[in-house]
Amino acid sequence: IKGIPIDVKTSLAGLQGLNNIKFLAFVDNQVTMDPPRINSRTSVNIHNPSQLTLNIGDLTLEAGRDYNQESWVGNALIQNLRLVPGDNNVITVLSVDSGSNAAAQQFLADLNVMDVLLKMWASSSATSNPALNAGLSTLRNSVLLPTFLMSYTPPAYSDVWNIKVLPTTVNDGLVEVSTVFNNPFLVDMSVEGVAAQDEGSFTVYPSTAELYVGPTKYTSLLFPDDLKYTVKANESKTVTFKMKLRRDIVTVDKVPQVVAAWINDAADGSLAMEINWYPRIRLAGQTTFTYPLWAGTPSYFYPDHMLILKTGSDFPLIKDWFYREFGLDGGAPVAVPTPSPTVSPVPPSPSPSTIPNPSPSPSSSPSPSPPATSPPAPSPVTPSPSPVVSPPAVAPAA
Template sequence: IKGIPLDVKTSLAGLQGLSNIKFLAYVDNQITMDPPRINSRTSVNIYNPSQLTLNIGDLALEAGRDYDPQNWVGNALVKNLRLVPGDNNVITVLSVDSGSNPAAQQFLLDLNVMDILLKMWASSTATSNPALNAGLSTLRSSVLLPMFLMSVTPPAFSDVWNIKVLPTTVNDGLVEISTVFNNPFLVDMSVEGVAAQDEGSFTVYPSTADLYVGSSVYSNFLFPDDFSYALKATESKTVTFKMKLRRDIIKVERVPQVVTDWISDAADGSLAMEINWYPRIRLTGQDTFTFPLWAYSPSVFYPDHKLILKTGSDFPLIKDWFYKEFGLDGAPVAIPTPSPPPVEPVPPPSPSAVPSPSPSPSPSPSSPPSPSSPPSPATPSPSPVVSPPAVAPAA
């Protein structure tokens, strides 16, 4: 079709998927004052029922409570939209006019108390391609927005983490951490470090993992600035990485008691833990990062219990690093080497009983053979008789 960048030359049947968009997950809100807008990023699913791939580019749809200017509340933008056959999970930015527009103000109020069916349509400037805009002129689309833009998605990470204190931890303060990470945004994403203090809204620095011992909490471990991993839209995977122990969480006079408490509480194989982490995340098709708080936010659904940090027999080695950092005297922690299992003695092999051939009696030289007892001639064994197969009489 002239003027429309199609990878497959066929009809515009692929655009039918734009008429039924499904809400997936909330990402973040960004507020601008000039003009006054609330920009909500969410992930949505657009199903392409055709066998074509359609490169649309940036698509901006008008949005409202109904398909008319009186109910207009803002715009819905999808950047770099490319529809492949089947499901397409993409990021959309719903920009709501929060200034003097009564319909938009009512929309924002209602979204706090109910689900809303948002209607969308294409204007003559929906894309940068006039030919494609002509094909979109009759588009009528909708998406059901859940109250608060909240939906049930996979938690960002497992509620069970594992720690390994390494033989090198005493020198560099690095411990090995592993857990299962999930994708709560349901679009391709990559974690690219942690947010700096001046990035995003309300971010805190540093990002830490905190241990609970008794009634006290200690921000023991720092997320590394270069921590990174990538996940497909519905992917989960185990990630192993290093975290740095923190020196500034304990006063020197309290180190012996606090470290002893940690080791004592970890003796049963686990400690209670929480995460206060602002990752720097890039989502597919987006030019800017998002900085979700992965701690008490809806991205993690563990409101009824703390996370679990699984510890092993190497955990007491954590004492050596703290004692070295604070210049305290103390014998290095000795981790007993597990004894190898006892080796069962292998019984000697039983001697094989090989029958000896019976010797043939030899005639005694003093006793010549009796002439009355001549040796019996050898009797040959009869040949086997093979009977021919019975032949049935001819019919």
């Protein structure tokens, strides 16, 4: 200030090259043939040590085993990047050249057997802003990728679910279901419906398998197309929604046996169940949906697939709907005692996201054919000199 001898000095933490990037979780794989690329979507944490908020937009970094073109394996894209001070969990898409690039082939081979340090740098076209590109020209950072891109994250849902048969179920076949949902991707996540109904399943009481018919056997309930909920990073929340009883799982002559088996088995307050479904998910900062297969993947599901469906004294009311649908005698309303409180599911304790041991075995359990919109190939791929990787082609859900 003119005329006032004040000399104040202060310090401002710099960006330090944004060199503190940590792998969080695998999301999905997508494969393109022209050009041949394996696109692995993952969540990472970028720590911004400064007090600055940076609105970068789409950022594309070159990626390799070292900071030169000779070791180049592909690109890492972060869409709509906005860095606030502190930790930022974001989605990055690593696009690896799966053609004749020797360095990329070696990178993919190594990633199948060990942790790999991937180095990234900015080119002159890293962003659409020439001035920003000049400032990023010295950017050098790296991230340690775990073997098979596998990390330990919370399961997407609890192993305990609740079902409530409503007074209106006899007319519309809709029951109320609730459970605790978690966030396995560690970035803000919104579920916005179901990718494909016929490619998933919600199975109750599978020991009655011989009573079911057709390709949809076992699938007792359908997830609603309009299922919507949001789970922020590191959040768990109880979600209650409607599901539809299925008519086409059984022939008319088997209805009494199937319904009686369900009701009898639920007499102790629970049924065994398993889930296999494709939710339609939008992740923070992403302009497109992703379609993870939520069934049995070791990184965030239960190894034996079996869950618990808690039932109440209202459960025998399912008989009314089935008997009405099939025009059977005995469809009069079932006398139900005073309902007892529904048991609330207990959220599983989320495990911290950590890097696993160097050599886990990938899961390869069969799953339904994925949707037609280039959905995820949930397990890692083994490279070869030509693009041989393709999404899993498997049998429909049994």
